[in-house]
Amino acid sequence: MIKQTQKINFGKRSGLEVYPVSMGAMRFPEMDKAIPLIRQAIDAGMVYIDTSRGYGDSEIKLGKALKDGYREKVILSTKCSPWVFKAEDTDDSSADCTYKRILESMRRLDVEYLDFYQVWNINSPENYEKATCKGGMVDGIRRAVDEGLVGHIGFTTHDEPENISRYIDEADWCEVILLTYNIFNQKYKDVVAKAHEKGIGTIIMNPACGGMLAENSPVIADAVKSAVGISDAVEAGHRYLKSDPNVDTIICGITKPEDIESTIANFKKPAFDAAQISAIEKAMNKLSPDNAKVCTSCKYCMPCPAGIDIPAMMDVVFHDKVLKVPGIAKEKYDWLTGENNKNASKKPSECTACKECEAKCTQNIPIAAEMAYLARREEQSWK
Structure with missing residues (x-):
């Protein structure tokens, strides 16, 4: 041993x-x-x-x-x-x-x-x-x-x-x-x-x-x-x-x-x-959200009329799409939307694509499309 x-x-x-x-x-x-x-x-x-x-x-x-x-x-x-x-x-x-x-x-x-x-x-x-x-x-x-x-x-x-x-x-x-x-x-x-x-x-x-x-x-x-x-x-x-x-x-x-x-x-x-x-x-700093040109969590997009925690959901997108660690992304998503989370976010499937957030996003991210992406990922059970 x-x-x-x-x-x-x-x-x-x-x-x-x-x-x-x-x-x-x-x-x-x-x-x-x-x-x-x-x-x-x-x-x-x-x-x-x-x-x-x-x-x-x-x-x-x-x-x-x-x-x-x-x-x-x-x-x-x-x-x-x-x-x-x-x-x-x-x-x-x-x-x-x-x-x-x-x-x-x-x-x-x-x-x-x-x-x-x-x-x-x-x-x-x-x-x-x-x-x-x-x-x-x-x-x-x-x-x-x-x-x-x-x-x-x-x-x-x-x-x-x-x-x-x-x-x-x-x-x-x-x-x-x-x-x-x-x-x-x-x-x-x-x-x-x-x-x-x-x-x-x-x-x-x-x-x-x-x-x-x-x-x-x-x-x-x-x-x-x-x-x-x-x-x-x-x-x-x-x-x-x-x-x-x-x-x-x-x-x-x-x-x-x-x-x-x-x-x-x-x-x-x-x-x-x-x-x-x-x-x-x-090498690791290059993979950070700032350098990957994704959501930097500035929160200018908030509040969301639909009650979605956009920066937190974009962090899920980052782990799933950019870092390609779907297991971690799913864990984060489940916690964000879970019953045990006192500050739970509404699910991305509730996004109305009003795009108010996109007008305020400093990184010009297509947020509505990313919420649709997460909704599909959940529907597919992250497979």
Whole structure:
């Protein structure tokens, strides 16, 4: 079995060490398969585990897998926040509610302590204020730390880099930060470096661009090959992150043994040199919406009289037509139009072709035709 062998510092503030590849616990298989899979990952060195109260029965599956001595092998982290997930309708961002959620997660995980508890998705200054104000979430976590129930504190985020930079300056309580960073999304590169410099452990989610690099896109494969001479986009994405000294560990979501083996294998390969890093960043930037001359999400086209989220739908078109990753495009489309999305868009089939949007589009995109295209794609089940 492939194993990680070299630990690195997990940020000066935590004082812990971690392997480069860690475990994401969002999409475990059914229980009888999840337990041996989790233990295989731990045995391979994926000892930092990122889960959440909002990940269905993930905590419960982990609780069963961490028996027989496995709890002592891992760095266990869970998270919650009321603006992402409410276990009860009365959940709020108070210290008392946060403390209650910590105790609940411990029961679900069937453990006596948590190595980390994180504020889940600080995605705006308003969320940051709710988390850090007197009597807010961080105070609730600090209470658990004082009582020996939690070892360390952190937060996750999808906020704008300039906001995250401010949080890093202010959050002396933060020991780790989890954020997105990959070959397609390089905008957090500088804040990852800043966090590392401040002694905050850096954890990277979506290293394979939310699965997009595994979609076998000929467009992406050609760009990667021209940049670094390999055709495996997932390998390129992993080695790109390995090459950044400010990245402590990445989160690998595991659903099958191959997820463990292939990711660790990629991290055993050589890091890219400076020229390769520059080449792959330029290659990926050429595929961005700005350079592909498609929707730049300026939102001048909005609002749509039919209630369609035009920029979001054009992002679906971009992934389907330009990047040729229909699986990712369908996932985005299903979320945009799904019942669980509080801000769900109307479907493109409801477009009346009034073309008010086209008159305002800075890129002169034939939006009505693209909405008709998406309507056909849905009708054909994206085949």
